Amino acid sequence: MLSVLRLRRLIRQVPLQTSFIFLFLLCILSVFLSSYFLYAVKRKLEPSLTAGHSADDPYVTPSRPLPFLSGVGGTLSSDGTRTDPVVLVFVESPYSQLGQEIVAILEAARFRYRTEISPGKGDMPTLTDGQRGHFVLIVYENILKYVNMDAWNRELLDRYCIEFGVGMIGFFKANENSLLSAQLKGFPLFLHSNLGLKDCTVNPKSPLLHITRARQVFSGPLPGDDWTVFQSNHSTYEPVLLAKTRSAESTGLMHTSVVQDLGLHDGIQRVLFGHNLSFWLHKLVFVDALSFLTAKRLSLSLERFILVDIDDIFVGKEGTRMKVADVKALVETQNELRRSIPDFTFNLGFSGKFFHAGTDEEDQGDDLLLSYVDEFWWFPHMWSHMQPHRFHNQSVLAEQMMLNRRFAEDHSIPTHLGYAVAPHHSGVYPVHIQLYEAWKRVWDIRVTSTEEYPHLKPARFRRGFIHRGIRVLPRQTCGLFTHTIFHKDYPGGPQELERIIDGGELFLTVLLNPISIFMTHLSNYGNDRLGLFTFKRLLNFLLTWTHLKLQTLPPLQLADKYFQLFPSDAEPLWQDPCEDKRHKDIWSKEKTCDRFPKLLLIGPQKTGATALYLFLGMHPDLSSNCPSKETFEEIQFFSGHNYHRGIDWYMEYFPLPSNSSSDYYFEKSASYFDSDVAAVRAAALLPRARIITVLSDPVERAYAWYQHQRAHGDPVALKYSFHDVIKASHNAPVKLQVLQKRCLAPGWYATHLSRWLLHHISCIKPSQILVVDGQTLKTDPASVMQKIQTFLGLENQVDYHKILAFDPKKGFWCQLLDGGRTKCLGKSKGQRYPDMDKQSQVFLRNYYRDGNIQLSKLLYKTAQVLPGWLREDLLNIR
Numbered sequence: 027m028l029s030v031l032r033l034r035r036l037i038r039q040v041p042l043q044t045s046f047i048f049l050f051l052l053c054i055l056s057v058f059l060s061s062y063f064l065y066a067v068k069r070k071l072e073p074s075l076t077a078g079h080s081a082d083d084p085y086v087t088p089s090r091p092l093p094f095l096s097g098v099g100g101t102l103s104s105d106g107t108r109t110d111p112v113v114l115v116f117v118e119s120p121y122s123q124l125g126q127e128i129v130a131i132l133e134a135a136r137f138r139y140r141t142e143i144s145p146g147k148g149d150m151p152t153l154t155d156g157q158r159g160h161f162v163l164i165v166y167e168n169i170l171k172y173v174n175m176d177a178w179n180r181e182l183l184d185r186y187c188i189e190f191g192v193g194m195i196g197f198f199k200a201n202e203n204s205l206l207s208a209q210l211k212g213f214p215l216f217l218h219s220n221l222g223l224k225d226c227t228v229n230p231k232s233p234l235l236h237i238t239r240a241r242q243v244f245s246g247p248l249p250g251d252d253w254t255v256f257q258s259n260h261s262t263y264e265p266v267l268l269a270k271t272r273s274a275e276s277t278g279l280m281h282t283s284v285v286q287d288l289g290l291h292d293g294i295q296r297v298l299f300g301h302n303l304s305f306w307l308h309k310l311v312f313v314d315a316l317s318f319l320t321a322k323r324l325s326l327s328l329e330r331f332i333l334v335d336i337d338d339i340f341v342g343k344e345g346t347r348m349k350v351a352d353v354k355a356l357v358e359t360q361n362e363l364r365r366s367i368p369d370f371t372f373n374l375g376f377s378g379k380f381f382h383a384g385t386d387e388e389d390q391g392d393d394l395l396l397s398y399v400d401e402f403w404w405f406p407h408m409w410s411h412m413q414p415h416r417f418h419n420q421s422v423l424a425e426q427m428m429l430n431r432r433f434a435e436d437h438s439i440p441t442h443l444g445y446a447v448a449p450h451h452s453g454v455y456p457v458h459i460q461l462y463e464a465w466k467r468v469w470d471i472r473v474t475s476t477e478e479y480p481h482l483k484p485a486r487f488r489r490g491f492i493h494r495g496i497r498v499l500p501r502q503t504c505g506l507f508t509h510t511i512f513h514k515d516y517p518g519g520p521q522e523l524e525r526i527i528d529g530g531e532l533f534l535t536v537l538l539n540p541i542s543i544f545m546t547h548l549s550n551y552g553n554d555r556l557g558l559f560t561f562k563r564l565l566n567f568l569l570t571w572t573h574l575k576l577q578t579l580p581p582l583q584l585a586d587k588y589f590q591l592f593p594s595d596a597e598p599l600w601q602d603p604c605e606d607k608r609h610k611d612i613w614s615k616e617k618t619c620d621r622f623p624k625l626l627l628i629g630p631q632k633t634g635a636t637a638l639y640l641f642l643g644m645h646p647d648l649s650s651n652c653p654s655k656e657t658f659e660e661i662q663f664f665s666g667h668n669y670h671r672g673i674d675w676y677m678e679y680f681p682l683p684s685n686s687s688s689d690y691y692f693e694k695s696a697s698y699f700d701s702d703v704a705a706v707r708a709a710a711l712l713p714r715a716r717i718i719t720v721l722s723d724p725v726e727r728a729y730a731w732y733q734h735q736r737a738h739g740d741p742v743a744l745k746y747s748f749h750d751v752i753k754a755s756h757n758a759p760v761k762l763q764v765l766q767k768r769c770l771a772p773g774w775y776a777t778h779l780s781r782w783l784l785h786h787i788s789c790i791k792p793s794q795i796l797v798v799d800g801q802t803l804k805t806d807p808a809s810v811m812q813k814i815q816t817f818l819g820l821e822n823q824v825d826y827h828k829i830l831a832f833d834p835k836k837g838f839w840c841q842l843l844d845g846g847r848t849k850c851l852g853k854s855k856g857q858r859y860p861d862m863d864k865q866s867q868v869f870l871r872n873y874y875r876d877g878n879i880q881l882s883k884l885l886y887k888t889a890q891v892l893p894g895w896l897r898e899d900l901l902n903i904r
Contacts, residue, residue, distance in 0.1 A: 041046040045311075050427070051220065059169050103820070109160070109161060110138075110159065110160055111162050111320070111323050112160060112161050113132055113324065114140055114151070114165070116165065116168075116172070117143060117146075117166050117167045117847065120143075122167060125141070125171075127303045128167065131303075131312060131313065133487070135313070137314075137324045140161070140879075144167070144168065145171075150182055150183060153182070154185070159190040159192065162324065163192060163319055164192060164846075165194070165195045168197065169198050175775075181775075185291070187294045188294060191321075192822075193294065193384035194233055194295070195299075197299045197301070198217065198300055199301065199305075200252045200253070201231045201252065205217075206220060207219075214258055214291060215257070215258070215260070215298075216283070217254050217257075218254065219252070219254045220251065220252050220253075221251070221255060221271050221281075222248075223247070223255075223269040223281070224266070224270050224272045225270045226267055227280070228266070228267060229264070229267070229268060233264075234286050234297065234311070235266075235314055236314045237314055237326065237537070237572050237573055238310050238573075239305075248305055248803075248826070249304050250304065254301065255282055255300055256298065257281075257282070260710075263282075264286045264288065266284040266285060267282070267284035267311060268282055268283065271694045272397055282300075283300040284311055286298075297318075297845075299312070305592040306529025307531065309534065310537065310571065313538075326537075328573075328574055328728070330536055330539075330575065331575070332578055333537070333542070333578060333584060334372055334373060334542060335373045335475070335545055336373065336374050336544070336557070337407060337545060338375065338411070338549070339395070339407070340377055340381045340383065341380045341548060342380070342552075344384050344385050346553070347384040347391060347548060347643075348392075348548060348552045349552065350390050350394050352552045352553075353395050353556055354394070355551075356558065357398055359401075359558045359561075359562060363561065367576045367577060371401075371578065372402050372403070373402070374403065375404075375405045375446075376404060376433075376434070377410065377411045378409055380411070399437070399439055403581075404434070405443055405581070406446050408426060408449050409430040410426065413449055414448050414449075414453035414461040415453045415614050416614075417461075418614060419460070423464045423642060424464040427464055427468040428468055431468060431469065436728070443582065444470055444472040444582050445471065445474065445581035446469055447472070447501075450612060451476040451478045454476040454479075454498060455498065456601075456612070459674050466495065466496070472496060472497065472582060473496065473499065473582055474497075474499070475499060475500065475501040476499040476500070476501055479498060479598075480601050480681045481501065481606055482608055485535070487504070488500035488594050490589065490592065491595060491596065491599075492597075492598070493672065494652065499585055500543070500545055501543045501582075502543060502544050502559075503545055504532050504560060505523060505560070506546050506550045506556055506557060506560060510549075511549050511553045511556070513554045516556070517849070524776075527560060532560070536568060540696025541588050588831055598670075599706070599707065599710050600710060601711065602619060602711055604619035605713065613810055618683075621677040621680045621681075621682065621683065621691070622691070623651070623680065623693045624691060624715055624716060625692035625693075625716045625717075625718065625818065626694065626715050626718070627642070627720075628694075628695070628696070628704070628718070628719050628782070629695070629696030629699035629719065629826065630696055630720075630773075630778070631696040631697070632727050632730040633721060634800045636659070636694070636851060637804075637807070637838070638694075638703075638798065638803060638810075639659060641807060641811055641830070642694075642814070644829055646824070647690050647821075647822050648690050649680075649692070658691075659694065661693055664703070664711075666697070669805075673711065679693070682768045690818065700774070701777050702797055705781045708785075716795075716818060717795040718796045718798060718814065720798045722800025722804075722895065723800075723899070724774075724878070725862075725870040725871060726873060728870060729748060729859065729862045729866070730859065731769050732751060732769050735768075737857065741799055742764070743765060748862065748863070751769060766856075773877070774883045775877065779881070782795065783795070793889075797889075797893070799895070804893065807826065807830055808825075808830055811824070823856070828842075833848050834851045855891055871899075871902075878896060878899050879903070
């Protein structure tokens with residue numbers, strides 16, 4: 027105690043100036059010690075990004091645990107439930123190459139995205155909806171657009187990223203105006219631009235890596251002379267990819283070309299690329315960056331299933347077929363591939379008619395191949411390699427298949443796999459029903475594959491579907507065709523084939539598709555054996571640069587796996603065969619797209635659509651569909667189970683046109699308007715069709731449907747009052763809720779019309795959709811028909827005032843016949859109902875108010891005339 031008192035007395039005696047000097051020296055010492063431990067020790071333990079790295083020690087920076095960003099919003103590795111799994115991509119323009127490459131990878135991986143033009147001083151897209159974020163990741167095609175963003179939007183975006191744990195990917199692409207050396211504005215990161223790089227390597231300690239394997243150096247120059255490398259001493263930055271410079275003064279040091287920002291600087295994790303995606307390794311790292319920055323919400327599995335089909339076995343002219351040595355090489359290569367792909371087996375498709383149709387040496391190859399029959403999987407091609415769509419008689423087609431089946435039985439070829447492929451994919455898609463039925467009858471086929479659904483290109487959109495009990499899988503090309511026989515003669519030279527394999531299209535196919543069925547041909551396995559060369563090289567490349575786990579399965583099990591992964595693919599989306607030349611070439615010549623309707627009358631129900639259908643049928647140039655036994659004048663193709671019967675079934679409802687230039691087919695199905703699926707289906711099959719919808723007051727439409735159901739003896743409608751139906755709660759009986767929905771849901775006009783515009787936005791212009799006022803149709807149908815004739819562009823204009831007459835008993839306009847008689851709709855149409863109760867009217871006016879406001883905006887946007895009932899309703903709202 028005494029010593030403490032003496033120390034206090036001594037301090038009081040020290041002059042004030044001396045005390046300040048002492049405190050200043052203490053602060054200097056503290057700063058020095060902090061700098062030493064934060065930077066000097068770090069440089070001793072971790073190679074600096076500033077000076078580059080020795081070529082002898084390219085593996086840098088031991089990875090640290092990911093930082094936990096405390097405070098508002100949580101961390102990058104949050105549970106992911108606060109953001110939608112959508113990537114926001116800021117592009118320079120809709121046509122920029124890098125932007126398209128980014129989008130192509132997202133589409134191939136089936137990741138949802140939204141593109142926006144990078145805002146300068148413009149508005150940022152809406153990022154949140156209440157407590158939920160719209161985007162799980164931000165991607166900038168040009169990171170400088172983010173760096174130089176106006177302060178308001180920059181703060182808005184940064185705050186969103188921090189609060190919702192959202193990361194960012196950015197690309198820096200130098201140009202002739204770029205400074206050779208500069209600091210990235212607002213970041214402790216320096217850039218050195220317009221460099222040529224070579225000998226790239228992956229940092230094995232990078233926490234970013236998922237699929238990418240860091241094993242070897244990619245030797246040689248990297249594409250382009252406009253690379254940027256990154257340098258920093260800040261602990262937030264870690265290299266992902268490193269490379270040497272190509273300059274003569276290069277010291278062999280490694281420079282960072284892709285850098286990872288761990289978020290220690292500002293709370294946002296980023297991955298920055300010093301070039302675009304033209305370098306294949308950037309694509310691989312980009313996929314890993316998507317996975318890492320979204321906490322694996324947008325991540326590809328390491329499992330890859332590969333099946334290699336060899337079509338045209340026994341087919342081919344002399345000089346292109348397999349000989350004895352080729353068959354032995356096929357078996358040896360299969361065994362070699364099995365060391366890395368368990369149970370890998372080539373899948374051979376045979377056409378028995380051409381057995382022993384080559385030279386003596388090639389015939390010996392045929393014999394040897396059959397002696398190894400149990401070493402391979404087998405599937406039937408057509409007996410004579412003819413295209414199935416040329417067979418219009420199913421029995422004749424089945425006879426051809428039986429010839430191939432007898433050949434298989436005579437030579438002990440197994441036929442139990444339930445898989446087949448048609449020559450040139452004929453009949454698989456577009457669907458030739460005769461092929462599907464003959465396949466099931468002769469071979470019990472349950473799985474096939476094609477590269478044509480929905481289209482050959484772009485390949486990333488190829489999908490599977492199920493039709494008539496047969497599962498159709500997407501097939502991929504691998505750069506080999508029937509004419510690619512010799513290595514030196516490969517189109518573009520041998521280096522082009524190697525480019526396709528080593529990080530090119532073939533590599534990306536395996537990277538981005540969990541299941542790949544590759545199409546090859548017999549001719550690819552004779553002569554220079556390009557098929558064996560391709561898949562051995564591909565396997566070596568995948569094992570060198572990725573952690574992918576390669577597997578194979580027989581076709582039936584592969585189909586099980588595919589539709590487990592992608593159950594939504596099961597339902598097909600029929601396209602117009604005449605919109606794709608390849609499809610038209612493999613479509614039966616007995617079929618014509620002229621049988622498709624050019625006009626769809628989509629309803630909704632109880633608005634006068636049936637009356638309009640009658641009026642359209644009165645025009646001499648308009649022809650409706652044939653009636654259905656089940657649904658009368660409506661086909662109901664796009665909205666119900668009939669869709670799964672296929673387009674051949676649909677076309678049967680329309681006669682062969684006598685004159686395709688003047689015949690104008692139309693169909694009416696009132697269920698189309700509010701269907702969740704009809705719009706997208708119709709847009710795919712009838713991209714140029716005109717669309718007409720009739721909209722009447724939704725309040726009156728709801729009441730008319732209820733009365734319609736009562737008139738048809740619906741027990742629920744008979745039991746409950748209209749007010750009870752529309753006010754039913756979610757706890758009400760199921761059947762009551764169903765009736766309520768059918769009364770109310772079709773009246774959400776803005777919602778349903780928006781769907782039709784959305785799904786037709788790329789193929790149907792707003793001018794191809796006409797909204798008809800249901801009230802005007804009821805009171806003055808002739809004027810409506812005049813407007814419709816103009817809308818359809820009909821040369822033969824009919825004056826409907828002369829062929830329509832008002833029927834006072836019906837209270838509606840009807841067709842005027844000879845002798846002054848009229849032909850009206852049935853008893854269920856145009857009925858007069860008791861007045862609606864006031865309470866229900868008030869409820870429904872309030873119920874539809876916001877929807878009607880949205881409808882008015884939508885109609886104004888698409889240059890449609892507002893119906894009279896809607897104008898009146900809007901006036902009452904005001």
